[in-house]
Amino acid sequence: MTQDTLVTLTALAPLPPIIAFAVIALFTNRQRALSAWLAVGMMALSLIMSWIVVFSVIGRPDLATNPLHGSIAWIPTGDTSLSMGVSVDPLGALFLFMVPLACTLIILYSVGYMSHETRYTRFFAYLSLFAGSMMGLVVSDNLLSLFIFWELMGFCSYSLIGFFYYKPSAYNAAVKAFMTTRVGDMLLILGMVYLYTQTGSLNFHDVMMNKTVLEHLAETPALLIPGLSAAGLAGLLIFGGTVGKSAQWPLHVWLPDAMEGPTPVSAMIHAATMVSAGIFMLLRFFNLFAISAEVGNHTPMLIIGLIGSLTAFMGATIALAQFDIKRVLAFSTISQLGFMVAAVGIGAYGAAAFHLLTHAFFKALLFLGSGSVIHGVEHGHQHVTGHHEHGDPARAGLDDGHGHDAHGHDTHAIEDGSRKTEDLHGHGPSFVSSHSSHKEEFDPQDMRNMGGLRSKMPITFITFLIGGLALAGFPFITAGFWSKDEIFAEAYHFGIGQGQPLATLVFVVLVLSALMTAFYTARQIKLTFFGHPRTDAAAHASENTWHMTLPLIVLAFFAIFAGFVNVPKDFMGFGDIFKSLGLAGWLKDFITPMLIIKEEAPAFNLVPVLFSLAVALGGLGLGWVVYSGRNLEVGVPDPVQKLGGLYTFLNRRWMWDELYRAVLINPLQALADNYTRVVDKGIIDKILEGGFAIGSLIADGFKTFDRVFITGFSDTVGRAFKGLGNFLRDLQTGQVQGYLLSAMIAVLVLVGFFLFVLAR
Amino acid sequence: MLNGIPLSWFLILAAALFCIGLYGALARKNAVAILMGVELMLNAVNINLIAFWRYLNPSATVGLAFAAFVFIVAAAEASVGLALIISAYRNMRSVDPEQMDLLKM
Numbered sequence: 001m002t003q004d005t006l007v008t009l010t011a012l013a014p015l016p017p018i019i020a021f022a023v024i025a026l027f028t029n030r031q032r033a034l035s036a037w038l039a040v041g042m043m044a045l046s047l048i049m050s051w052i053v054v055f056s057v058i059g060r061p062d063l064a065t066n067p068l069h070g071s072i073a074w075i076p077t078g079d080t081s082l083s084m085g086v087s088v089d090p091l092g093a094l095f096l097f098m099v100p101l102a103c104t105l106i107i108l109y110s111v112g113y114m115s116h117e118t119r120y121t122r123f124f125a126y127l128s129l130f131a132g133s134m135m136g137l138v139v140s141d142n143l144l145s146l147f148i149f150w151e152l153m154g155f156c157s158y159s160l161i162g163f164f165y166y167k168p169s170a171y172n173a174a175v176k177a178f179m180t181t182r183v184g185d186m187l188l189i190l191g192m193v194y195l196y197t198q199t200g201s202l203n204f205h206d207v208m209m210n211k212t213v214l215e216h217l218a219e220t221p222a223l224l225i226p227g228l229s230a231a232g233l234a235g236l237l238i239f240g241g242t243v244g245k246s247a248q249w250p251l252h253v254w255l256p257d258a259m260e261g262p263t264p265v266s267a268m269i270h271a272a273t274m275v276s277a278g279i280f281m282l283l284r285f286f287n288l289f290a291i292s293a294e295v296g297n298h299t300p301m302l303i304i305g306l307i308g309s310l311t312a313f314m315g316a317t318i319a320l321a322q323f324d325i326k327r328v329l330a331f332s333t334i335s336q337l338g339f340m341v342a343a344v345g346i347g348a349y350g351a352a353a354f355h356l357l358t359h360a361f362f363k364a365l366l367f368l369g370s371g372s373v374i375h376g377v378e379h380g381h382q383h384v385t386g387h388h389e390h391g392d393p394a395r396a397g398l399d400d401g402h403g404h405d406a407h408g409h410d411t412h413a414i415e416d417g418s419r420k421t422e423d424l425h426g427h428g429p430s431f432v433s434s435h436s437s438h439k440e441e442f443d444p445q446d447m448r449n450m451g452g453l454r455s456k457m458p459i460t461f462i463t464f465l466i467g468g469l470a471l472a473g474f475p476f477i478t479a480g481f482w483s484k485d486e487i488f489a490e491a492y493h494f495g496i497g498q499g500q501p502l503a504t505l506v507f508v509v510l511v512l513s514a515l516m517t518a519f520y521t522a523r524q525i526k527l528t529f530f531g532h533p534r535t536d537a538a539a540h541a542s543e544n545t546w547h548m549t550l551p552l553i554v555l556a557f558f559a560i561f562a563g564f565v566n567v568p569k570d571f572m573g574f575g576d577i578f579k580s581l582g583l584a585g586w587l588k589d590f591i592t593p594m595l596i597i598k599e600e601a602p603a604f605n606l607v608p609v610l611f612s613l614a615v616a617l618g619g620l621g622l623g624w625v626v627y628s629g630r631n632l633e634v635g636v637p638d639p640v641q642k643l644g645g646l647y648t649f650l651n652r653r654w655m656w657d658e659l660y661r662a663v664l665i666n667p668l669q670a671l672a673d674n675y676t677r678v679v680d681k682g683i684i685d686k687i688l689e690g691g692f693a694i695g696s697l698i699a700d701g702f703k704t705f706d707r708v709f710i711t712g713f714s715d716t717v718g719r720a721f722k723g724l725g726n727f728l729r730d731l732q733t734g735q736v737q738g739y740l741l742s743a744m745i746a747v748l749v750l751v752g753f754f755l756f757v758l759a760r
Numbered sequence: 761m762l763n764g765i766p767l768s769w770f771l772i773l774a775a776a777l778f779c780i781g782l783y784g785a786l787a788r789k790n791a792v793a794i795l796m797g798v799e800l801m802l803n804a805v806n807i808n809l810i811a812f813w814r815y816l817n818p819s820a821t822v823g824l825a826f827a828a829f830v831f832i833v834a835a836a837e838a839s840v841g842l843a844l845i846i847s848a849y850r851n852m853r854s855v856d857p858e859q860m861d862l863l864k865m
Binding site: 732733734735736737740741744 | 782785786787794857858860861862863864
């Protein structure tokens with residue numbers, strides 16, 4: 001295929017889902033099935049177009065330095081012109097492979113998962129726009145258009161997290177997600193503006209692949225901040241966008257609440273779109289940090305590494321003490337994103353990209369699997385309550401109409417002792433009302449209500465097991481092992497091997513986090529699928545339709561095989577096998593040409609691999625042992641609850657929400673209240689009121705003048721004529737003889753006048 | 761025969777007759793009587809006309825002609841007036857001019 005055709009295909013690839021959004025929103029919003037299959041079909045079309053491009057360019061050895069690129073002059077500004085266009089370089093190609101695949105599967109899954117919802121078509125419209133935005137972001141060739149799609153995704157996430165807008169927790173979560181990411185986006189805008197003032201271009205290839213520009217940036221001292229180069233400052237500001245979008249500490253608080261949306265949305269946000277976009281952009285600007293470190297300024301990398309490690313550790317610990325099946329996954333996402341950011345912080349570019357790719361597959365799998373579990377348990381619950389409440393069809397119909405995600409969230413917030421978004425936004429009325437009735441409510445997302453599902457939902461069980469093992473890094477057969485091991489190997493190489501303190505810290509923290517990851521994965525799988533069913537609902541759960549299981553199977557395939565594209569060449573045994581397939585280290589060789597400063601790939605070292613094996617198998621084994629036998633029975637408290645105060649601290653997510661409420665939200669609200677009272681009501685209103693009083697006084701003067709002179713004059717004239725008329729009317733008596741008498745008098749007067757006055 | 765009677769006696773008679781007619785026209789409550797008063801006033805004028813003609817310019821016929829005109833007009837006026845009064849009486853069951861004030865209402 002020719003270059004031009006490929007560029008056109010790339011430019012057109014994000015369009016089908018966006019067209020699907022417009023068509024569903026405008027025309028087919030009454031036809032449920034048509035809208036859903038339109039969304040699936042358009043996304044599949046996008047997938048085909050993307051993959052044609054990906055597989056056409058994937059073999060090009062010079063793709064990094066000479067990417068597939070086409071652009072048009074968009075906004076002429078003075079003597080230059082801002083161009084917009086598309087490009088596919090190795091990093092973009094990687095995403096162009098993963099993103100449409102995951103989006104297609106998630107949308108297909110939604111056909112089954114959302115089938116009970118009202119506002120079904122609206123969901124597919126938003127989901128299509130979400131997917132289209134992510135596609136646009138991936139193929140963008142400059143930061144400005146990337147930012148436009150970035151913000152479109154922000155809007156879509158807001159709409160979808162708040163999809164059940166009648167629940168206070170859902171719309172609070174939507175607002176929280178939007179506001180929190182806005183903080184990061186503000187920094188991103190500043191970084192974009194600063195980068196443009198320094199380089200005069202926002203094109204990735206022109207800036208990031210041009211060593212002269214990068215060295216100029218690295219040698220220019222930063223604005224206002226001493227000891228930082230322009231490259232470092234721009235990079236850190238842009239990293240601020242990543243912190244918001246990819247839920248890094250301190251802006252991670254929105255992601256756990258984002259699961260208020262329907263489960264496919266969680267899969268979309270956690271795997272294919274939102275959070276991946278943040279890491280994707282960080283990888284795009286990796287050369288800024290690399291050049292900064294090259295000239296001796298390690299501060300940006302240090303900050304990124306520290307934030308990533310802290311987030312990885314924090315996410316893993318919090319996930320230990322959650323009971324909501326989706327919330328465990330939400331915190332594991334935060335933790336895994338921390339792994340990637342920490343990897344970027346130590347300069348492990350290829351490892352971060354690799355982990356992002358594999359994570360997208362197994363996290364999408366896990367979320368869709370958890371959705372399948374929730375759907376199954378919810379149906380089991382309806383099955384049970386349908387028997388119990390046979391005489392009340394209206395009630396049963398109501399439950400059916402509300403669907404699974406809309407159900408039981410409010411109560412869950414109380415049951416596990418953590419308050420959700422209500423902490424940030426005050427207690428809504430429904431919070432209070434659900435408190436009184438929470439004994440009767442059933443939460444299909446609480447793992448304590450599950451158990452023994454492996455025989456009820458075999459496909460979901462096997463695929464979820466594969467996803468969980470990939471997340472835990474089960475050795476050799478799962479994708480997660482290879483990508484995590486890559487990060488460990490690099491961290492070990494730079495840290496213990498070369499003595500860099502940051503990399504050493506990252507290595508230690510990530511190994512600990514990986515241990516906890518394996519533990520809570522084992523806990524989740526055991527609580528959900530093993531033992532005996534702990535509720536009637538779990539006992540009556542059943543497997544879902546093919547719309548839902550097919551995506552699980554496809555994703556499970558990738559959760560295993562996606563790891564084999566980057567097996568280290570000198571990895572004992574496996575290296576030789578995959579070298580014969582041409583896959584060993586393929587991904588790294590493919591994308592590292594994107595780097596300006598090439599690092600020597602670390603040679604194979606057995607120590608990090610042993611660590612990797614130890615934490616994965618150790619964590620899984622420990623979890624397996626702890627969560628077995630009596631601990632899976634009904635009513636037995638979870639072993640993590642024996643940790644007492646530490647458990648509460650973890651369950652309430654290190655109290656970040658409470659801290660932000662106390663430190664930021666309450667003071668800001670107080671400030672706003674005082675500002676309203678003092679400035680608005682006290683000063684501005686008073687000035688306006690004074691102006692009104694003066695105006696009113698002048699108007700009163702005019703009013704008096706008007707009344708006395710204008711109205712008075714016309715009234716007088718009118719009254720005079722009226723009086724005259726009345727007088728004349730009285731003369732007309734209607735008495736003929738009266739008239740005759742007056743005529744006689746008049747004649748006498750005239751005659752007298754003539755005789756005695758004129759004749760004189 | 762007339763030579764012994766001075767002109768002034770005719771004029772006095774005419775004036776007296778006119779005053780009687782005027783009083784009748786102004787004071788009567790009966791439209792027919794008013795009409796009769798008007799006739800008296802017209803005839804008082806006729807007496808004046810004939811008297812002046814006979815004493816001042818008996819060779820000309822202008823005075824006689826005038827008097828004849830007055831007769832004829834008076835007759836016509838009386839017939840029209842009577843007709844009006846009858847019509848008014850038919851409508852209002854009254855010939856009292858004080859009650860004929862429909863336009864005033």
